[in-house]
Each structure stands twice: as C-alpha cells, then as structure tokens.
Amino acid sequence: MHRALRMASHGTSKIGLGAPANKRSFAQAVPFLMQANAANLSVADKYRAKLEQKAAAEGVTSVEELKEKYKEKIEKVKTELGEDPITAASKAHENETAKAAQSAIANAPKVPSSDIKDLDSFVDVSKFKLHDRKDIEMLWKMRHAANPQAICGIIDGLVYAELYKNARKNPMFVLPLPRNAPREAEADTNDGGVEMHLVQWAFPGPYTVHCMITTLAEFKLHQEFARPHTTLIMHSDLLADKGIALMNGNVEKESSINLDEAHLLALFLQKFYAANAATESGKRKLALLRAFTQGDADFSLEQLVAEAETLD
Template identity: 35%
Template sequence: MLSVLKRSVFISYRRQFPYPFYCAYSTISSDIYKEKLLKKAKEQGFDSIEQLKSHLQKEIEKQRIEFNKNDPLKELDKVKQSNLGQDKTKLRAPFDKDLNKTPFKTLSSYVDIDKLKSLNSQQVEFIWRARWSTKDDSLVAVVPAKIFINMHKIAKTNPCFVLPLPRKIEGETTKNGDKESMELHYVQWNFPDKYTSHCILTSLAEYKLHNQFARPHTVIEFHSELSNQLNMVLMNGYVEKDCNVTLADSQLLLLNIQRFYGAMGTDSKIAKERLNLLKHFNQGSKDFNIDKLIELAQSMEN
C-alpha cells in the first residue's frame, strides 16, 4: 500500500510548544500539619489523627465503590462516537465478502439505447437529465466525448488517488471564522467493460479500516455507448444516504476529479502540477506531498 495511506486522515495545523512542561513537587515535612490535623480530628469527635484517618479511609472506599458503578471508558467511547458524526465521515460496516455480487449496470439498464440513437444530442441530454431529476441524491452530467477520452486514458494508468475535503473543527475558531481541517477521501477507478467506467469514492478512514470491502459513499458511472455517434458520454452517480457526505461534498470531490484527471486541460502550469502529483501518488513516489495536494485542490486556477 502506498505510503500516503499511513498518514493521518485529518490534516490540521497546530502550534507545538518548543519546551516540555514539568510539575514541581513540595518537599515540606508533614509534621507541620500534625497539630492542625489533631484539631480537625477533635472537631469531628475523634481522639487521635489515626481515628480520623480510619474514618476517612472508610469514606474513600465507599466513594470508590460508588464511582466504579459507572465505567468511565464506556462513557468515553460514547463521547467519541457522538463526536465522530459531527465532523468526520461516518464509518460503516464493510461489504459482506461472501455475498454474490450482482452484475454492474450499463446504459441499457436506464434507457433504451436504440431509441436514443435516433435522436440528436440535445434531445438525448434532455432525456438523460430528466431521467434523474426526481432523485435528490443523484449526480448527472453529459461529458463531451473528447474530454472523457482524455480522462479515461489518464484514469487507466492512474486508477487511484486521494482528495481532500474541508471539514470544520467543532469548537475551534480563528479570526476568520471556524477552524478547518482536511479529511482525505480515496478515489478508485474501475473499468468493467468497454463502454462502462466507474469512479468510486470512500473516506480514507473507512478504506484503511475495511480495504477492498470498504463501502463507498459516492459511486459515479460513465457510459460511452453513444460517444461515436453523438460525441457524448453520459454520467450518473449517487450519494449514499447513511453517510456524513452530502451531495455538495460529492460535487466538490467530483470537481477535483475533473481537475486532476485532465478534464479541464493538461497544458497549463497548474494542470501539469496536478497531473504530476497524481502520477507521483500512483507510483508511490516520495515526491507526493499532502500539503501540495491541498494547495492544488483548493486553487481556483485550471
């Protein structure tokens, strides 16, 4: 596995103190306090300090038993789980590897291809967008064939990547507003047949936990059956409902997939930097840099 997957899922910047802290302990003799302890003992009806200590020991033991009725570790786990859902992608159970895998869907699973071939590109685009218009969690687009061919070529040789997604840190603010960290998401391309391509996204945390059985939060399909005749590739996708990734999150990740996989060109300086970083990741090169990834993903240049 590439070295980057060993990195922390969340990248944040915090100031570290240059020197450790030390605690100072007193060495004053307890004899100074004997008189005060004896006075305290007599005020509570005891004749000696030893009787006071014995009484206090019983009280301490009683409080300890009462305290141990609640397991602080279990309470801590509850707090961690509740905080996990605020800023991070929800970690779900892996796929059951013993389940029979259903065949993947092609363009004919959604529309009648023969009928579409009798229409022009504008009519096909209208029908395709209308096909998904009633689904709130869907992603839909029509990609020019030339652009997709370039993306497909790059994805074939660089099928994996990671992309950052901004997340607000609960309870931490700066002068400009809430403090942000970056959550990494794992991108993987599959090519089940000649005309179908899948781009699958899952949080890096979940991928590290379940590997190939990790559940994706977003699945994007590209269908190129009409690319020769109508010069278009039809795209559809969906966002899982039981995860903490929103449709807007997936749209932002999809935008950066286009940027790093050459959909917006490969000739500009920043486009070449993105492509080089993509190649470094897939080659396991030491030149792959998380800070550079975040910078290029957040840049508005294409």
C-alpha cells in the first residue's frame, strides 16, 4: 500500500482533535462554484511606462517601434548566448510536468467505458453553448434539481486548469471530515474527531474527469473493490467557448455520508487541488499533495487537518 496511505491508515480512521468541533460550522451546503485568482500583470504591462520613456529618448513614437529598432540586436545577442535561462527553465519544468502526468495516468484508477458519462449524457452540448455563463449555471442546476442526492456547480476555467493539473500529478489523496460524535463501531474514539476519506482520480475521456471519494476505513477493508460514497464528474467541453467547466456528482443513498458532508469534502478538494501556489497557504497545501504522492515520511495528518480548516 502507498506509504503515505499506510500512515493515514494507521490505527483507527479517526484522529482526536481535543476540543469538540462544531460540525455545522463546517458542513454547510457549499456550491462548487470556484472563482479564479486575479491574473498577474505581464512584464510588458508592468514596465510599459519605462519602455515609453526609453522610446521617447531614442526618438521613436511607441514601444512597438522601440522593439523593432532593437530587434536585430536582440536576435544577435540571443544567437551568441544560446537559449536564455528562463526559456530553458520553463522547458525543464514542462518536461517534469509531462513525466508526472504520464505517471499519474498509468496509476490512475481505470473506469469501465460503460460507466463513462460525458456531458452529452446530461444535456445537449450544442444548445448549451448558445447560452451565456449565467444562464448555463442556472440550467445546469435545474438539470439536477430533482435528484436529492446530487451535487452540481460551475468551475471557473483557470481554477479547473489548476485542479486538473494537480489531479494528474497526484491521482490519490486523503481528506479530513470533522465529526462531532463517534460512530457505534468506533465508540472508543474521542468526540470531536476527524474521519479520513480517500480521493481517487480517473481520466476516462478527453473532456471528462471522475473523482471518487471513499472512506479510508472502506478502502482498508476492500482495497480496489471499495465502493465510493461520492462520485464527482467534471466536464471541460465548454472550457474553450465559455471559460468554465461543469461539475455534477452523486452521494450514495445508503452511505454514511450526507449531502452537506459531501459538499464539505468537495470544498476541501478544491482547497488542495486548486491551491494558489503564489500564497504561503497554497504552497503548504500543494506540498502536502506532493508529500502524499511521494510517500514522504514527513506527511502530517495534523497539518492536513489544519490546512483544511483555513478560511482561504
């Protein structure tokens, strides 16, 4: 078994937190609607004022003319120096990402083709594309409103890109779920504990991603035959046209997880897999993803719980 998973599986499936947690403060029905982080200014925009001053000093009327004037000189320097270090570093990073993605694909759980439900299984995609983002969100929610066990929402395109990239690199992870009281089968566990849940990603189609969530106790008992209590499906068919991905999911009726708790796990999923690498909090969350994937002995369940509870 995965080394970090063995660590998460050690002992019972709950970890005592000391003071009881207020589950309702966590388990509110949170719609899976993600907002993108503001994009950084490009280098050209950031230094445009200085470039305009330089253009005036050189006797040209615009930054574009300044670039054209120095074009030959820049190309000559590039030829003499070879590939610039920024480009070289970027290519190295892309190669590393590609290798990680290939490994994730090889190790991701396989989904039978008969179980693949793409966006066309739920709506007429060509007609959906005729609507704007606001209408699509309303129609998507209406499509699933009759199912009391359904989860659905809209994911911003930039957020989905981060989530997808990190899911490829880290196809398995664990998420904590705060619980006020122990279950009958776990009566020896402290109140205010945390139950661990295993996340597994699968990539059955070019525009379809599956995320399956299972209690760690169920996975320990049945391994690859463990039945997920929550399945989320993400569709990127509208990503190019509308800048959004659609998400829908279902919570098994007979499972021990209710809809509010499934919403909470979906929120935690977003926190870790779409974490902002530009912030300290985001860096810590992404480091936990990597540590779990690599089976790092320093992977900390206590830190996992603390990061899940942050307000960002």
